[in-house]
Every structure is written in C-alpha cells, then in structure tokens.
C-alpha cells in the first residue's frame with residue numbers, strides 16, 4: 447500500500463516529464479491543490495478548479511509572468527508576492543500582456559482566424575493535404591507528425607501570415623526546437639530558433655509596411671497600423687505577435703492527429719466504426735476526442751493578483767497556479783472512464799483549447815486542419831500500421847506529444 451507521504455509531484459522531475467499521467471491521478475484524488483513551495487506554486491489538477499480559475503473575469507489572475515510554462519529556474523527565483531506589471535516596451539507576445547493591451551492585440555490579429563476566414567481556407571487545406579498524401583502514400587512509409595501534419599499546419603501558417611510556402615519545413619523545424627523543453631528549460635537552440643523565425647516574420651512585416659499595409663494581409667497589416675500604449679509597433683514587435691500565433695498554429699495539431707490516428711489503429715473496432723459511417727462527420731467527431739485525450743500541452747500558468755479562495759483552498763497574491771489542462775481533461779468527475787480513448791464519446795466541453803480570456807485564438811483553424819487531416823488520411827489509406835517502437839515522445843515539462851510517429855500504409 448502506497449503511503450500518502452511517499453507521493454511527490456514536480457512538473458520538472460524526469461518521471462513527470464516522461465509520463466505525468468499516473469501522478470495526475472493521485473493529484474486529482476488526493477491533492478487537488480498541490481503545494482510546490484520551491485516554485486511558489488500550486489498544481490491544480492481537477493477540471494472544475496482549472497475551469498473556475500480560467501473563467502475569472504475580475505482580473506484575479508494575470509499572465510504577466512507568462513502563461514506558457516516558466517523554466518524551473520525562473521520559478522525558483524520567485525516574485526516576492528507581487529506579480530510584475532506587464533512589460534510594454536519592447537512588447538512581448540500578447541499572451542504575456544494584461545488588459546487592455548492583451549485584448550487590443552488579440553482583436554487586431556484575429557481576423558484571419560475567425561470562423562468565416564478559417565472556413566474559407568478549407569479548399570486550400572484539402573489541396574495541401576491531398577498533395578502531401580500523393581507524395582507520401584507513394585513512399586509506403588513516412589512519419590505522421592513530421593511529414594504529414596506538421597507540413598500542412600506550417601503551410602497553412604505560411605499562407606495566413608505571408609511567408610513563402612517553401613518555408614513550411616523550416617518553420618516546422620524551428621517551432622519544434624522553440625517548443626522543446628528537454629531539461630525543463632528552453633535550450634539555446636530553442637532560443638535561437640525563436641529568434642530565426644521572428645527574423646523571418648519581421649522581413650514580411652517590413653515588406654508589408656513598405657507596401658503601405660493596406661489590408662491585403664489582414665492580421666499583419668492591422669498590427670502595423672495600430673498604436674499600442676500610445677505608439678506604433680516596430681517590425682520586430684509585430685513579428686513577435688505573429689510568432690506566437692505561428693507557434694500555436696504549428697506545434698499542436700500535427701501531434702494530436704498523429705497520436706489520434708495511433709489510438710484508432712490501436713483500437714481496430716473503433717477504426718472500423720469511424721470508417722463505417724460518414725467519414726467526414728466521423729472525423730470531426732473523432733478529432734474532438736483526440737483533442738481531449740492527446741493534446742500535448744501539459745500546463746499553462748497564471749499568477750494570483752490578490753488573495754483569493756478556490757474550492758476552499760486559500761491562494762495568496764503572487765502565488766503561481768500550474769493549471770494542469772492534461773489532467774483536467776482526464777478528470778473522472780467530468781468524463782466517464784476518462785483514461786480510455788473512445789472516438790465518439792459525448793463531449794460537452796473540454797479544456798484542450800483552454801477557456802476564458804486566453805481561449806485558443808486558432809481554434810477554428812485547428813478544428814478545420816484536424817478533421818481534414820484525419821478524414822483524408824483514412825480515405826486514402828485503406829490500411830495502416832504504426833511502428834510504435836520507433837515513435838518518439840520526447841520528455842518535456844510543456845508539450846508532451848509525439849514528435850515522431852512512423853506509419854506504413856497498405
């Protein structure tokens with residue numbers, strides 16, 4: 447029998463970075479608010495609590511310390527009980543700002559990602575997916591994450607943000623480096639990769655500015671013309687906003703799709719059921735369970751701006767909240783048999799895209815790409831075998847997803 451005192455959780459421990467799911471089970475059951483004193487943080491693991499914190503509309507929590515996981519050493523340094531004010535010069539990614547600048551930049555950048563704009567991308571996405579499959583199916587074996595989904599997602603981001611289409615593979619590689627957290631910290635390679643991509647995007651911004659930024663490339667042009675905090679943004683600052691979106695838009699969908707297609711392969715009855723009905727509709731339904739079950743981001747962060755209480759737990763001003771979305775999406779209080787993949791489970795809500803003010807800005811593009819990637823693959827690959835032994839899910843304190851998923855198609 448495991449004694450309570452033997453349990454410990456640290457998002458940066460090798461065990462948690464390789465497979466945190468067993469710990470999440472214990473956290474949800476026994477320590478829904480788990481204190482991590484060395485990081486001044488609470489790990490929050492239940493769906494209802496994460497949902498409540500993300501629903502806050504009174505500014506009780508901020509992301510001025512960042513929403514993406516800080517590295518262990520940044521957490522150890524602490525904030526002295528006071529979250530920092532937003533940095534306004536140079537302007538960081540909009541997710542790290544506060545009201546009203548966060549909402550201002552978000553609404554300037556969002557037009558190409560709105561439902562109607564996303565829907566208008568469908569013919570382009572189908573063509574891109576079709577062209578990828580023409581090439582890959584001929585090879586017989588390929589990698590579902592790297593060669594299929596990631597090239598499509600990066601290709602869509604190139605189109606939306608004005609990069610030449612032939613840059614898609616480089617964008618994919620840079621994003622993978624930038625998102626890796628092999629030792630719980632962003633590596634030098636990761637920082638260099640971010641800088642290279644921001645540089646690439648800044649060239650587009652400079653070209654648009656020189657051409658008058660007349661609205662042809664809506665997200666970029668509106669950011670160029672805007673005044674934030676009483677001044678226009680530099681090329682690099684605009685590029686940094688676009689980088690945040692290109693990052694979100696390239697990192698996640700491919701890993702969800704590759705993992706999801708692996709789950710279907712692992713459950714042949716489910717694969718047969720998806721294939722049996724309306725494939726387009728079934729792919730849409732299955733992608734939603736793939737989001738719940740396979741979304742790689744483990745946690746996002748908030749910092750309390752005031753003393754508060756959540757589900758009876760006192761939280762002090764300055765406390766960090768490690769919001770374990772991947773645990774919340776497996777909470778048995780919210781989902782029946784949550785640790786089982788079931789392609790057609792009824793899902794009223796999940797937290798794969800977050801919730802509230804930072805709800806994923808790319809949700810419509812993500813759902814569009816996801817369902818088309820699943821549908822077209824299943825339509826054109828009558829049978830497939832995953833080589834699970836060669837699949838790679840690199841340890842990470844942030845994005846724990848399948849970076850490699852070899853498949854053979856028949």
Ligand code: HEM
Pocket residue numbers: 513514540541542552559690691692693694695696698699702737741742743746747771797798799800801803804805806807808809811812
């Ligand atoms: C399956 C795919 C995706 C998943 C699971 C996902 C997940 C998330 C989550 C959980 C958040 C909230 C973070 C927080 O609350 O701190 C978020 C925000 C965000 N996502 Fe996504 N995302 C996906 C696809 C995309 C795509 C396609 C784009 C861009 C086209 C994108 C861009 C962003 C951006 C820029 C934010 C920050 C929004 C803000 O600060 O207001 N994501 N995403």
